[in-house]
Structures are given as structure tokens and as C-alpha cells.
Amino acid sequence: xxxxxxxxxxxxxxxxxxxxxxxxxxxxxxxxxxxxxxxxxxxxxxxxxxxxxxxxxxxxxxxxxxxxxxxxxxxxxxxxxxxxxxxxxxxxxxxxxxxxxxxxxxxxxxxxxxxxxxxxxxxxxxxxxxxxxxxxxxxxxxxxxxxx
Amino acid sequence: xxxxxxxxxxxxxxxxxxxxxxxxxxxxxxxxxxxxxxxxxxxxxxxxxxxxxxxxxxxxxxxxxxxxxxxxxxxxxxxxxxxxxxxxxxxxxxxxxxxxxxxxxxxxxxxxxxxxxxxxxxxxxxxxxxxxxxxxxxxxxxxxxxxxxxxxxxxxxxxxxxxxxxxxxxxxxxxxxxxxxxxxxxxxxxx
Ligand SMILES: Nc1nc2c(ncn2[C@@H]2O[C@H](COP(=O)(O)OP(=O)(O)OP(=O)(O)O)[C@@H](O)[C@H]2O)c(=O)[nH]1
Ligand SMILES: [Mg+2]
Numbered sequence: 001x002x003x004x005x006x007x008x009x010x011x012x013x014x015x016x017x018x019x020x021x022x023x024x025x026x027x028x029x030x031x032x033x034x035x036x037x038x039x040x041x042x043x044x045x046x047x048x049x050x051x052x053x054x055x056x057x058x059x060x061x062x063x064x065x066x067x068x069x070x071x072x073x074x075x076x077x078x079x080x081x082x083x084x085x086x087x088x089x090x091x092x093x094x095x096x097x098x099x100x101x102x103x104x105x106x107x108x109x110x111x112x113x114x115x116x117x118x119x120x121x122x123x124x125x126x127x128x129x130x131x132x133x134x135x136x137x138x139x140x141x142x143x144x145x146x147x148x
Numbered sequence: 149x150x151x152x153x154x155x156x157x158x159x160x161x162x163x164x165x166x167x168x169x170x171x172x173x174x175x176x177x178x179x180x181x182x183x184x185x186x187x188x189x190x191x192x193x194x195x196x197x198x199x200x201x202x203x204x205x206x207x208x209x210x211x212x213x214x215x216x217x218x219x220x221x222x223x224x225x226x227x228x229x230x231x232x233x234x235x236x237x238x239x240x241x242x243x244x245x246x247x248x249x250x251x252x253x254x255x256x257x258x259x260x261x262x263x264x265x266x267x268x269x270x271x272x273x274x275x276x277x278x279x280x281x282x283x284x285x286x287x288x289x290x291x292x293x294x295x296x297x298x299x300x301x302x303x304x305x306x307x308x309x310x311x312x313x314x315x316x317x318x319x320x321x322x323x324x325x326x327x328x329x330x331x332x333x334x335x336x337x338x339x
Binding site: 001003037038040041042043044045055057109124125126129 | 247249250251254255272274277278309333334335337
């Protein structure tokens, strides 16, 4: 188990970038892919893409983010990557449907983004679970699914 | 409510004490201090290591949107009993929609019980889906309430897509060791 106790820099930092680039060429950069929820953690047992068992223990005030470098050694680096998010795009039929949908999404504690007249819902679980909650809305056409 | 959270604490406390883990407990009761007092009287733990945070009418807020009260309580415990290895926090007035802020907890165990019905996993509440560990308690009651425990467990594993599920009986302590192992590995980073 490798204990990682802080962020040593960001992959985008100029002075780290070069070193990381060299390590990457030798296939010595390991990544830990985290979803948004896990990104909020301060303490986490996880494995890198190369199978290294890691125990992350950060100070309370430190927050992980995409590109955070947790280890930088002469022959190895470990970098955090955010997993790609998928969203459901919903188009309400009219203002009344939009109000209802907004209330519904809030009730379910869904994470949303507003894209003009569309409501985008972040999928933090199986897509079909979200669709099931929207069944009534979809069935009578109050909302439609927009392909992305 | 009543799935066995305090009963699980009563089982966990002696296990961690035996391991030499320095421990404290926070309970979130609605308006009473019932759970805290029950633990303080239990003789399992030094009473001062148990504190109650009264959640008032809004039990979800103190564990999710605004965990300040709980964070304060944890900090005070840490100051008084430094160094603490582990703080166990019981939420009050839980329901299937409860979630914990990752700001507050490093590890989240969701306790449901067999008598609540075999279809709970199928309802896919956020606790069932997202908790780090799902505990299905009161295994002993399955035959009495007509629940197919094997099917319920299978479904829970299914919807949780690889996240762990443990079936316990907190009356007898069955499988509580497995819960301890998960905490030891994922929180205490031991083993
Ligand atoms: N048969 C059986 N009863 C249990 C088990 N675990 C707990 N109980 C009983 O279930 C009841 C509720 O247990 P608690 O531990 O108080 O439940 P809780 O989740 O803390 O309840 P609240 O804090 O009120 O939400 C008590 O009467 C326990 O004795 C179990 O594994 N089997
Ligand atoms: Mg209780």
C-alpha cells in the first residue's frame, strides 16, 4: 500500500509538465480515475491503472481535481483524472412542464445544468434508473429526450 | 428508521476497542439524545467519547448540505481525545433518500433491514446505490417476514455494481467482523 498524503502539483504546471512528459514516455505515469463523488473525498483506498494499491489521505482543506499529481518520483508519478461525465438532455414541452421538471429534479437531488431551453441531468448511476424516474413525463410528452 | 444502526454501533465499538483503535461516536437524533444516552450507558465506551448532535426537524441537512454541527462535534472530540483513529457517526431519522456529504464522512455505511421489505434494493434509493458499504441487517427475520434474503442480496449486489454488500444479524453479531474488516481496510488503511 502506497500512502499519498497531499497534492504535489498539477499536471498542467509548467515545471511539472516536463518531468511528467518524460515519465510518460517511459510509461511510468500511473493514473487514478475518479468520478465526481470520489473526487470530493479526503480519504480513499483505491488502485491506479497499473494496479498500485493506494491509500489517499488528504488534509481536510485539500480538494482533489482533474490533473492533481499525488506522487512525483524519479521513476514514477501518480496523477488523478476525472472520469468522463455523461448527461441526459431533456426538453420540456412548455413553461409548465419546465417548472414541473425542475421541481422533480430538485426533489431527487439530481445534479443539473441549464442549457438554454434544455435541462441537462448528470448521470451518476445507470441511465435507465434516471429514465424510470422520468417515465410519466416522457409518456405524455411533457418532456422529450434530446440526443447529444 | 430502526434498521439497526445503533445496534451495529454497539457491535462495532467493542471490536474496535479490542483492536486498540482510539474511537469516538457522534449520534444525530432528531430532538432527543436517546441513541447517545443508550451508548453512554452501555458500558462499551467511555461515556465522554459519545456526543449527540441534535438535528432538529431536518436530519438530512446536518449530514449533507450543512454538516457544520457534526464537523464541530468531531473537532471537539479530536481535541479532547487526541489522537483519535476513528469517529463513527450515526445519522438520525434516516430514510432511503438520505446521503452523507463526503465533506463530513470518509466512509459511508447504509443500513437497511430485512423487515423493511425485500424490494428495497430494487427501489434504488441513493443510499442503496452510492454508500460505500450496504449492510442488510436483521438476517434472522427473513423467514418471519417472508423475505427471500438470497434474492434481496443478489439484487442489492446487482444495483450496486460491485460495491460491497454485507448481510448481518446485529442481535448475534453475525458478519459484523466483515464490516469491521471493510472499515479497517478502507478507512484505517490497515491490512
Ligand atoms: N431481530 C433482529 N433485531 C434487530 C437486529 N438489529 C437490531 N435489531 C432490533 O431493531 C430495533 C431497532 O434497532 P436500533 O439499533 O435502535 O435501530 P436504529 O437504526 O438505530 O434506529 P433509529 O436510530 O431510531 O433510526 C431494536 O429493537 C433492535 O434490538 C437484528 O439483527 N435482528
Ligand atoms: Mg439509532
